[in-house]
Amino acid sequence: MCGITGFISSKYKKEDLIKMTTMLKHRGPDAGGYYYNSDLTIGLGHRRLSILDLNSGANQPFQSKCSRYRMVFNGEIYNFKKILNQLQLESNFIPKTSSDTEIVLEAFALWGDSFVNKLNGMFAIAIWDNQLERLSLFRDRVGIKPLYYYQKNNCFAFSSEIKSLVQLVSKNELTIDKTTVSDLLHYGYSIEDNSIYNEIKKIENGTSIIASKGKIIERNHFWKIENKVRKELVSNEPKVIKELDNKITDAVANRMIADVPLGTFLSGGIDSSLITATAQKLSDRPINTFSIGFKDQQQDESKYAKKIAKTLNTNHNELILGEQDAIEQVDKLFDVFDEPFGDSSSIPTLLVCEMAKKQITVALSGDGGDELFLGYGMYKWAERLSNPLLYHLRKPISKSLNVIGNNKYKRGAMVINTPSKKHLKSHIFSQEQYLFSKQEIDNLLVEKNRGNLILETFDVNRKLNPMEAQAFFDLKNYLKDDLLVKVDRSSMFHSLEVRVPLLDHNVVEYALNIDPHLKYKNGEAKYILKQVLYDYLPKKLFDRPKKGFSVPLSKWLKTDLKYLIDNYLSKTNIEQAGIVRFEIVENLIYRYFKGDDFLYNRLWILIQIHRFLEK
């Protein structure tokens, strides 16, 4: 796991390359490397976090055997040994290192762009071709590893994080994308290929691009999740349990290959418990497990994690936090994320990564389980609102719920009050996250801006039921642009590599086609995944409602973090920024302090945006 940077530009020099790459030192503290050719105006930079083959021979930028190609690569290819066998058969290739890096480059040299279809892993790859004078970039199927680019005035630059590109081109060259600001208010994260800056974009997942002479000349999608939805479902429960267990076991086994200490995150929930149990099954020694708990008992799940760790006989590490520990992370967020980011579960994620890094360099995490197996409560909302009667009566029902008065019903009123069927999925998501609805944003912004559009209808081989469709929407958006961003930035901030077995593309492609009635059965979410889990751990350890990985932000914003509201949402600050109307914000703050606690996340995203603009 590492950080990569580079550019094709006659404007920037080697010292610029070094500076932009150094911004990613946290991603790769073990080594740094550069390739710069002033005649060809190409620069490639790399910061290494050594995981496989700790020798310097595997450092990057890496040069191909034929000397034609140079590569910088962030990620891990789990099937690199299988690819090596193929290379040896087809080209008598003999590796110099035991790292996957060399294999990736030689695979490209032999098979060209189609090599990417052979890779199983997480990756952001940049390969420079000296002969054709062009740069090929590849981002993995699900979007686990980040890759941003900047393109303007015959300069093309790329990086693992926005901060490097800002360092290269300077803030004066960048303009704020107001459409993204509107998106942030609704989703809490920047959507699609957008970032907070007009000039910086994300390379989409499952996509390759070719750049030459300072601009993109070709773009291809080598993997699209829509193409993986099949007409036929797998519905035989015993068969699914067995096949799913096998695929998850393979995925975990592949991700346990490392030359450095490894462990798992164990929250006590279904996904992390399954990953941990599988890893323990495969290991002849106790696995290192890590969980955090809170002194505030309502939020604390650590006792469940402890029981699970004891049952599996892992080497369990627990950190119990007070409010102050978490609050101290808040200031770090702005350095970690480079743009406003509304997901406050990044706070405990940062903490667990910091703790884990003291003992391990690689952690396995259970991300993806809720999206693949219908784990979130909002999927039930999607089902409810697909009822034509409820949908048509939504406005009077919403009014009634508002009148009833308590927080829970008021929030329910906001979920039900969806503007239209066309934007139902994004509305449900935004309300589940306690963020602004589109109607609220229309009223809030000084200059009207409807934000970018996300597709909510899917052109796939079979009709998805409402719960599946909402989950598919999350797989395409929330997972990639929120959860995986949170995991990557939080872990890399502490030079920790996190691997996500449930997002192995073989697991994803299989899970997409499991009968949804096996995923949500008899009122039970993630039913089929739990059946796999119960082969490893007793059911009674999980007999409790699902809890997210969160912090009591609604409480803290009234107490220890109130200063953020006072500083960033003051009349002066809001009017100076000129994005939102102060009278609306003032009313939100008033209602929040009067008892409408569910408004906390609206205030939180406003704070994030205004803090960013101030910086």
Add this chain to the structure above:
Amino acid sequence: MNELTSIIIPCYNAADYIQKTIKSVLNQSYKKLEIIIIDDGSTDNSLKIISEIDDTILCISQKNSGVSTARNNGLLKAKGEYVLFLDADDIISENFIEKRVSFLENNRDYDACCSSIHTINEKDKLINDVFFNISKKEELLNFEEEKYSCPSGYIFRTSSLIKNKLTFNKKLSSSADQYFLYEFFNNNKIGVVQNSPLKYRVLSSSMSNYLTQKLVEDQVIFLSLLTQNNLIPKKYIKAVTSRMNYTIGASYFHLNMNIRAVKYLIISFLISPKLFLKLKFR
């Protein structure tokens, strides 16, 4: 799959977008292509842009005669087993041709193939959720809202067009596409493939965005041709003609041409009072 596909691009003052259109063709995973551009008397630098992209692209100039004539002239030049009529501001996804041609190669009883549509604006940004090309006659006759007739979305089997003497009607402008499909559905079948979208550009300046008298008169001719040539099945005649007369009448009202508006609204009512009232109070 080794059959040639002809891409016919009628071009009229398309300098702003044609580069992206052609590049999307050149970027196709399916490589056996010929590109035929019919320049319909452009007065901007469209031709210069085209020659800068690839000077081997066949570019034929004609006096300004309209998009239907341009498409028909392109069809005369086409050598491909399959043909795509691609508008000069639309973009096709990289597997667009491959998926459609593969379908037609494996389903010889189908005469055309289509998929989904993403509508984009001047800046290539999505402006609407996914639509789909019309693939059944009922979708055309029922005026289904999320179904479009834009020809850029279809790949046609050239022999099916020739056998049935199908061309774009020169008397029509914005409704030429729909009329073409009415004729096509008489003896032909359209298949559907998943997820190889057309990016259909909707410009604020495009023909169908501004209601003009010419546009409404085009609708009048369209309706007249449909009925004269018996292209509407008996079962649908009342519904289709009542609806179209209603739309024409409402359009004339928007243009403050009230006498004509009343005429068409009365016709609509007389054909089907029930539908008229449903449309009025929608």
